Amino acid sequence: MAQQIAFLLVFVVANVFAIRSAKRIWDDIHLGQPIDRTDQPAERFKRMLLIAFGQKKMFKRPIPALLHLFVYLGFFIVNIELLEIVLDGLFGTHRMFQDSLGGLYPALINFFEFFAVAVLVSCVIFLIRRNVVKVPRFEKPEMTSWPKLDANLILVFEIALMFFLLSMNATDTLLHNSEGFFFSNMLTPLYAGMSPEALHIAERVFWWSHIIGVFFFANYVFYSKHLHIFLAFPNTYFSNLNPMGKMVNMDAVTNEVKLAMGMQGDSNMVPPERFGAKDITDLTRKQLLDAYACTECGRCTDNCPANMTGKKLSPRKIMMDTRDRMEDLGKAKRENGKDHHDGKFLMGDYISEEEINACTTCNACVEACPVNIDPLSIILDLRRYKIMEESKAPAEWNMMFQNIETSFSPWKFPPSDRGKWMNDMNS
C-alpha cells in the first residue's frame, strides 16, 4: 500500500511538472507571429507520415538512420510495457496482463526486450560516435560544453533505463522461478547468487529506478535539445509546402510599393512595427517551433557550403541561438511581466552580421534537415531587418542596390546597352 501511495505521488508530481513545462514551451512559441499553415491537410499529413513517422530524410545516411530507427521504435514499443508498469504501480498488482494474455504475454515481453537491447546497443554506438570517433558535425564551435553534455546525458539515461528494465525482468524471473524472457535471461547470472530477500529488494529497486527514470526523462526533455521526439510531428505537419526557392512575400511592402507607384493599394493598412526580424518576436511561430524541434544533429551545418569552407555561418547555430533567445526572453517575461523587455535582440546579441552575410541561400540546410526545419527563412528575415531598418549592408551590396535602382541591373551598365548584344547578332 505504501508503495502504491508513493507511486501515485511520483506519478502525479511528474505529470504536473511535465504539463507546466509543456505550457512554457507553448507560451515561448507564442511569442512569435501567427502564421496559417493549415491548408492542404492531406498533403501535410502525408509529409508527417513520411518524414516524421517514416524518417524518410534520415535514410540519406543509412547507418545512423538504422541505429536511430532502433531507438525510435524502442521508444514507442518499449513504452507499451510502461502501461502495465504504471497500472501495476497504481493497483499494487504484479504483471497485471500476464494471466489474461496467456501465451501472448511472453512473446510480447520478448519483443519489447529485443527493442530494449537494440536501444541499448544503439546508444552505446552513438556514445562512441560522439566521444571516441568524434564525428565532425558533433565537434563544431556551437557544440559547446552544454550541448555536448546534454547529448551524452540523454544517451546515458537511455542506456540506464534499458538496463533497469532488463534487470527488473531478470530478477523477477529468478524470484518467481519462472521461464523468463529471452534477453533478460542473459542477465540472470549477474543476480543468480542472491537470496530471495535480496532478489526481492533488487527487483523493487530496478522497478522503481526504471519508472522514476522514465518520469525524470520525460521531464528532462523539456530542458534539453531532445524535444524532437514530440515536435518532429507538428513540425513536419506544418512544413513549408511551397517550392523551396520561393521567399515569403511581405504584403506590407507590396502595399507601400503599390501606393508609391500610383497603383491601387490600401491606404489604411498599418505598416508593421518592424520590417524583417530583429528579435524572435518578429519571427513566425513556425520558425520558433523549428527552434524547439531542432535536436542539434548538425546535418544542416554539415551540408552548408559557407560552413564547409570555414565561414562563421552554421545553420544549426542559427536554430540554437533562436531557441536560446526564445528561452531567455520567455524567462525574462515570466519573471518581470509580459511587457518587459530585457534590451537584448536575436540580431546582434546572438547572431552576427558576418554569419547571415555568408549565406548563399542554397537551401542545402533546409534539404538536409530530417524534420523539415528551415534555418534559411530566419537568415533571410534577419537580412531584411538589417537592410530595411538599419540600412546596413556590405558596401558592395549597396553598390548593387544602387545599380539596380539607376540602371535596372546589378552591374553598372547603362540600361540603353541592354540590347547591345542583339546588334552584334543582327549585324
Next chain:
Amino acid sequence: MVKTMAQMASEGKTPEVLFWVGCAGSFDDRYKKVTLAFIEILNKLNIEFAVLGDEEACTGDPARRAGNEFMFQMQAMANIQTLDMYKVENIVTACPHCFNTLKNEYPELGGNYNVVHHSQYLQGLINDGRLKIEGGAFKGKKITFHDSCYLGRANGVYEAPREVINALDAELVEMKRCRTKGLCCGAGGAQMFKEPEKGNKDVNIERIEEALDTGAKVVAAGCPFCMTMLTDGVKNKEKESEVKVYDIAELIRDATKES
C-alpha cells in the same frame, strides 16, 4: 535574327515564347555567348520568339536575397507592367534565379506566366522530336553536370538538364554531391555581388575539385552565376586548357553544328 516584343507588337504578331535574357545574358561577355547559342537553336527550329531588349530589367532576385524587399518589389511590379502590356504568357530563361523569381515570386504580385528554364524548354523540344541531335560531337565524352541551387533544390528540376545531356549520347558522370545534395557554386543569395566572408576556402574551389574528380573534360551548367564561379574555379586550378565549362544550350548548339 532576334526581335523585341516591341517590334513584334508593331507587326501585330504574338510570339510563341518570350526569351527572358536576364542581366548576365545581356551584359556578361561569357553569358552573352549562351544567349546567342540558345537563340541559334530557336532560330534553327523556326520558333517564333522575342526578347524584351531595353525594356527588360533585373527581376530583383539579388536585392530580395540580400534583404531589400522594397527594391525587389519595385523591380517586380515594373517588370509585371511590361510583361502584361505585351500580354506575355510563356517565358523561357537561361537563368535559374530569374526562373525562380518569375515563376514563384511574381504571381503574388500579380504576374502570372508559364515560366520554364531553358533546360526544360530544350528537353521539351527533344521530346517533341522538334530538336534532333545528329552531330554527335560529344558522343561518348564524359560530361558532368553541376546542379544550380535555384533550379535543383529550389524548384526540383534535376532531370531536364540531364536528359538534354543524355540526348548528346555523352557519358554523364555525376559528382559526389549531386541532385538534392548538390553543392552550391558559392554565388547565390547575392554572394555574386560581394566578396565572400572570411573563411579558409572559396566555395567554387571546393566545387570545382569535385567536378575535376569525375575526370570529365566538360563541366555543364545552366546558370550564369555558376558559369562564372566554375570557370574561375577551373582557372584557379590552371586547368583551363583541358577542362571547359559550357552551358547546356552551347552543348546542344555545338553538337548539332556540323549537321
